[in-house]
Amino acid sequence: MSEKKHRVSRRQFLTYTLTGVGGFMAAGMLSPMVRMALDPALEASGGSDFISVGIGEDELTGEPQRVDFNVEIVDAWHTSEQSQSAWIYKEGDEIVALSPTCTHLGCTVNWDANEDYPGNYFCPCHGGRFEKDGTNIAGTPPTRPLDIYDVEVRDGMVYLGQTNER
Amino acid sequence: MKWKMDQIEMYSKAKEYVDTAIIPLTPVQWGKDEKNIINMGEYTNYLSDYIERQFTGRVFLFPPFTYLKFESKEEKIRRLVEWDKHLYQEGFKYIMYITADSEWKIVEKKLPGELIWLPAISTETTKTDQFKKTIQEQVQQVMPLFSLKWQEEPTERED
Numbered sequence: 001m002s003e004k005k006h007r008v009s010r011r012q013f014l015t016y017t018l019t020g021v022g023g024f025m026a027a028g029m030l031s032p033m034v035r036m037a038l039d040p041a042l043e044a045s046g047g048s049d050f051i052s053v054g055i056g057e058d059e060l061t062g063e064p065q066r067v068d069f070n071v072e073i074v075d076a077w078h079t080s081e082q083s084q085s086a087w088i089y090k091e092g093d094e095i096v097a098l099s100p101t102c103t104h105l106g107c108t109v110n111w112d113a114n115e116d117y118p119g120n121y122f123c124p125c126h127g128g129r130f131e132k133d134g135t136n137i138a139g140t141p142p143t144r145p146l147d148i149y150d151v152e153v154r155d156g157m158v159y160l161g162q163t164n165e166r
Numbered sequence: 167m168k169w170k171m172d173q174i175e176m177y178s179k180a181k182e183y184v185d186t187a188i189i190p191l192t193p194v195q196w197g198k199d200e201k202n203i204i205n206m207g208e209y210t211n212y213l214s215d216y217i218e219r220q221f222t223g224r225v226f227l228f229p230p231f232t233y234l235k236f237e238s239k240e241e242k243i244r245r246l247v248e249w250d251k252h253l254y255q256e257g258f259k260y261i262m263y264i265t266a267d268s269e270w271k272i273v274e275k276k277l278p279g280e281l282i283w284l285p286a287i288s289t290e291t292t293k294t295d296q297f298k299k300t301i302q303e304q305v306q307q308v309m310p311l312f313s314l315k316w317q318e319e320p321t322e323r324e325d
Binding site: 068083102105106107108123125 | 180219221302309
């Protein structure tokens with residue numbers, strides 16, 4: 001028994017202990033950092049849920065129409081449903097769904113809303129304009145196109161996913 | 167933009183574009199008719215929120231101006247004019263008040279800013295989807311008022 005005890009020298013014991021304790025401390029410090037670095041990646045995969053917007057594929061035309069749908073959002077400890085909108089139309093076989101949020105300062109744009117600019121999305125705040133496909137029109141305040149939704153069709157119904165910057 | 171911490175950074179970046187303040191006018195009263203009073207406030211909140219969403223980049227939605235329902239007209243007006251004056255001096259050239267309380271309609275001419283009064287729809291008896299839709303339709307009709315105001319020169323305030 002006593003021989004076995006002496007196989008670990010005082011120096012070795014201290015080294016082991018300190019390495020062990022130091023390792024724990026380092027892990028304690030590093031793990032939140034690693035988690036923070038990974039967090040955005042984890043969130044992105046969670047945000048790609050598709051939501052039905054209550055319109056069938058066959059109801060779409062070449063003219064953008066507005067759809068409203070509800071998304072659950074968590075604001076501090078309060079969970080609520082927020083309504084969101086999209087301008088949606090069909091070009092050939094492709095369905096295009098655009099976010100109505102002006103890329104200038106976040107007002108809501110409307111299709112064909114200003115008499116002077118038919119066939120444009122018009123922002124009522126500072127006169128920003130976009131083409132039907134969401135391209136920003138030069139000479140108006142916005143500097144990039146409207147965000148575009150991921151679109152899926154399931155059983156003939158249109159589902160929208162997350163919005164993407166272009 | 168809203169009365170929230172995460173919006174103030176956005177505001178400081180876009181200050182020169184934000185020239186309009188929205189103040190909801192919300193009455194308070196207890197013991198009598200409080201159901202109607204609460205409904206007015208709730209409705210005004212929804213309405214202001216939805217208007218803010220349409221004009222996020224140009225308007226700032228302030229917390230409601232609250233008053234006791236039986237506060238004298240003169241006093242209410244005096245206090246609101248103080249708010250108005252303060253915000254005007256700090257750079258909001260257009261100031262809109264939103265309310266469901268018809269008493270403001272009577273004294274509208276004494277107010278320096280623009281009053282938007284709409285009778286409250288009951289949030290109790292209307293289904294959520296129907297309610298949202300009605301708010302949307304009402305706001306669609308109110309929006310041209312903003313556009314019109316913005317085309318005019320802002321109303322000067324007396325010192």
